[in-house]
Amino acid sequence: MLDLFISFLIFFSSILTISAANSIYGALQLIVTYCLVSILLLIYDIEFFAITYIIVCAGGMGVLFLFVVMTLSIIQIPKKTQHYSRWGFVQGIGKFLLFIVPMSIFLQFQFRIFNELDLTYLMSSRLHNYTYHEVYGTNITEIGTFLYLKYPIIVILGGIILFFALIAAVFLTVEHSKTPVWNAWLYKKFN
């Protein structure tokens, strides 16, 4: 019941993310969405993923989004173009129905990742319960064995793709601009 409530909140806050007129509020709603998703993961006892989600998404990406939005002066979307955001909202719901729902059903049937992971490990870790750990292993060991022993090649391929993306981003930004761009932005803004 609680997870349904939280997923409803996630849906609501993600709608607010794309429909906010003030882009800083949009970014804040995105961060709220991240936090809610990590709470949902905690409810399903996937504590390690929940915390990494907070560290990576809310602690890293969210701060960078806010940073960019604050340094650029696009805080308020002008009223003329506000209907675009409404159109984007309609489009978003359409894409959600057309793409994500069949995709999630497909994923559930194909991979069954979360079915194979025995995530029955409970969060009731107020005191040490070593026997329980020894029998089932913690969340992290389970995920580790699953990733590195069952699907090592997929993990390595994903790593290589991310590495290429990193190199490409550095290449794209270094090649064409000799002076740093955002210094010029700050100079314009505060002078």
Place this chain on the structure above:
Amino acid sequence: MTFSLFLSYFFFVLQLLLNSLIILVGILLTVAFYTLAERKVMAGVQRRKGPNVIGFWGVLQPLVDGLKLVLKENIIPVKADKMLFIMAPMISFVLAFSAWALIPFQNIGILSDLNIGLLFLFALSSLGVYGIILGGWASNSKYAFLGALRSTAQMISYEIILGVIFLSICILVGSINLYDILAAQHQIWFCIPLWPFLIVFVIAMLAETNRAPFDLPEAEAEIVAGYNVEYSGIAFALFFLAEYSNMLLFSALFSILFLGGGAPFLNYTGIIVFIVKSLIIAASFIVIRAGLPRLRYDQLMIKSWTILLPAVFLFFLFIVFFMWIKLF
């Protein structure tokens, strides 16, 4: 539900509430007298007297300061974003104080014993940036905004270094539970085999808590007081408490990760040993502030990205190599 079950549940919740109340009040009092200690030690270093009027030797000074801040008018600037302006100090305060639930004062968990303890602390410290950046932006002032941007960039870049240090300690111990980290130091404290990490951790700790010599967000000479220029009254007090609580938290974390916490003793002596260790490190914060001048901002960032981070990664690879050899 039978009555006895309900009763046991009730007492469990009551015990939890009482424990958290004890920890909260204790931390608040420690923070209050830590500010007094800071002023006294700074005065001693600079050959002044420091606060000496209120109470015996000025002991009651922090209480009077707190009373003044509570009674002061809470000014909200006209053009500020009101909701975020009020929310930002609350975010910093709550995040700074909720981290104390995880600190192992004893060998048995007082409040919580998460399996992901160290990661949870790391997540809380990375969320702490939001209080600062929102406070700086919402107050609609150039000084506050520049201070917030500086502070955020500084905290993000030093967080990576802290993350690598945490990671290598986790690899050595084989767990991210704080109690397991304590148990792993029964033979030898980590400050001896991991001394390069100890040096880097001290630097990253100072930068993460925005303390001198890295107190650029509140550089008094350049940007009046950084992200909290526009704050007054209780809102400023919340930022202040959060900052000092973070300093104490990092000194406690230092004593857990490198000095073994209260590990060798069982039960109540462990608490005293742990607190003494943490307070010695907290005192070193003050002495460092009194002794060292502030760095320039570009020096700070260059030191982080070109010297500290490669060095930490190098030592991390060394540790991984060491563990790999140990496998055979």
